Amino acid sequence: MTYDVIVVGGGITGLVSSFYLTLRGKRVLLLEKNPRWGGNIKTYSDGRYTFEEGPQTILANSPAVWDLVRRLNAPVCKANPSSQLRFIYKREKLIPIPLKPWEFFTSPLVGFKAKVKLLKEFFVKPSQKEDESVAEFTIRHFGEEFLKYFIQPFVSGIYAGDSKKLSVRYAFPKLYEIERRYGSLLKAFLKERRVAPKGELISFAGGLSTLIKLLAEKVKEKRLQTEVLSVEKSGNLYKVKTNAGNYYSRKVVLTTPAYITAKLLGKIFPPAKELEKITYPRVAVVSLSFPKIGLRGFGFLNAEGLKILGAIFVSSLFENRCPPEEDCVSVFLCGETQKEVCRLGEGEILKLAKGEIEKVFPQIGEFRFEKVTLWERSIPQYTLGYGKFYKIEEELKKKEPNLFIAGNFFGGSSLAKCIEKGKKLGESL
Ligand SMILES: Cc1cc2nc3c(=O)[nH]c(=O)nc-3n(C[C@H](O)[C@H](O)[C@H](O)COP(=O)(O)OP(=O)(O)OC[C@H]3O[C@@H](n4cnc5c(N)ncnc54)[C@H](O)[C@@H]3O)c2cc1C
Structure with missing residues (x-):
């Protein structure tokens, strides 16, 4: 079986590129190593509470976002104007x-x-x-x-x-x-x-995972729990080796993080090893709810005095994220500037987040919902001298014009940029 395109990674970029390829009638196979779609997009929902454990909103500043929303007939929720x-x-x-x-x-x-x-x-x-x-x-x-x-x-x-x-x-x-x-x-x-x-700023009824679900439904050939181990040449095709066998295609799109992309390309394009140097700090997202105190606005960022990066006022942004008599927030910790917090365990992070939120809002009586999500490698850091990584991409394009790197470590990491990139690839390959 030969595919037109194999897309590696079932996060937003991989799903969007597979979706647009499918629309054009291409034979596409989407491979994801985890048992769920979405990558960084992960929504917790139990009927009472809906929390984003990763990205919280899409800044819909690109026509690509609205094109996707329209084609999927996705139930958009616009953030409250007070955001x-x-x-x-x-x-x-x-x-x-x-x-x-x-x-x-x-x-x-x-x-x-x-x-x-x-x-x-x-x-x-x-x-x-x-x-x-x-x-x-x-x-x-x-x-x-x-x-x-x-x-x-x-x-x-x-x-x-x-x-x-x-x-x-x-x-x-x-x-x-x-x-x-x-x-x-x-x-x-x-x-x-x-x-x-x-x-x-937008999300969807049921959170960002709703978009993921709608996208995944539209991609016909896809496999979860299929970890790609390498991409190699096989005649004029690519051989994509996985833990569940080999697949062949004319073109390959990699949407994996830099440190994985570096490994997958190890044989076919050794200079890609350099991509391992792109750093991704640890980030913790703590979801909390408490009896209503009347939160209004998008949230706050910490400039001094707290051991958190900031918090998003989830219940002020979107309806139905927690019971009406409660407010809920997503608190962000660690990152490049709070390395000491990154060394803490999950329990300590939760305690710290609650304590810091109580410093900002001393009127909080009790916490009713609490959940910690750790991202060991969160967001790629576009550091000084990043041009050297773009040069690697340029070299790869010359050597392997049918092999594409589309991870969020090139061209921007916002969800809007990922959607733009996925659409562009899906419409051009
Ligand atoms: C905590 C956090 C908060 C954020 N907040 C926002 C926000 O509010 N707004 C915003 O616009 N952006 C935000 N971002 C950034 C945004 O979420 C990401 O840039 C975006 O989701 C990346 O999507 P992606 O599909 O490119 O990559 P990913 O989501 O990383 O998907 C890559 C996929 O590849 C899979 N994979 C890895 N290795 C293999 C392999 N060997 N074989 C097969 N599959 C493999 C992974 O399991 C994953 O599913 C946030 C990111 C984080 C981590």
Whole structure:
């Protein structure tokens, strides 16, 4: 049996590419090593509580997301409009994040000096450097205080990352491009009316796993508990070796994490071994519920004073995630900046998360639901010098034009980017 395409990895990227390939009548086989579809997407649901154990929402800022939703007739839930309201935890207080740059002038988030520095940002020239850390970039534009109280918390929220290690060029390519064009980000904001991507935050009735279920139903040939061991050449075909036998195809799409992709390509393309160097920090997600205290907004990010990265106000974002008389939150811990927390066991992480949430909301009386999910290797870190990994991808394209790397360690790790990538492959292979 020869397939047109074998897709390795049944997370969102693998499912979306298989779905679009199937729509085009291609003979596609999807292989997943785990006993469930979804990869990072994992929704806990018991009838009373619905918690996302991994990603929480999709920022639907790409037409690809809406195309997928429409084709699957997926039951979209848009986040409550109050989700625009986000907070930074600083000096034992939740401070609203300004929605427009000029609101920083009246915000207690940063002090007088930082506000003066903000005005000077209009005169910042584009950097001459090829690459720069997010921290350096921020300090050059806005100063240290903005880094500490605004950007680093965001970097923790998006990548569980360290702004000193992440590359602005590869982790935030839009910012990098905007700086190249305008120099000043504030000037860019005045011209384009935005710097950050716009788009609605969405999920689905029953959580993100609903999307996974709908996608999996549409892919005809698929196998769970089938671990791919290597991809090799066999004449003009690819031989995909698995724990359940060999499969053959004309094209192969790998959506596995970098450290697995490196191994799978070991024989056919040894330079891929370098991909093992891409780091993925440990992250813990703690799901909690408690008697209603009236949470409103998206959630908060910790700038100082807590041993958590932040929390998302789940019950404020979407309906029916917990009983109406309760509020529920997803708390994020560990990541690149809280290595000491990463060393804790599950029980200690739960205790810590509850304690820190009680510091922020002392009125919480008791916890009614609690669950810890550990991601030993969570989100790929697009670190300084990441260009060397893209070069490997370029070399692979030249040597093996029918073998595609589509993991979230290239081209962005957000769900919207994964969907975009999956669709593009599914429509072109
Ligand atoms: C804790 C956490 C929170 C996040 N929050 C958000 C968020 O709120 N919004 C957002 O946009 N993004 C978020 N992300 C990022 C986003 O979830 C991921 O980038 C995305 O889900 C990756 O999808 P993927 O299909 O590319 O990879 P994965 O989901 O990693 O899927 C890869 C699949 O390959 C399988 N596999 C591995 N090895 C083999 C093998 N040898 N053979 C066969 N199969 C194999 C794996 O089991 C897995 O199912 C978050 C990520 C994490 C971890």
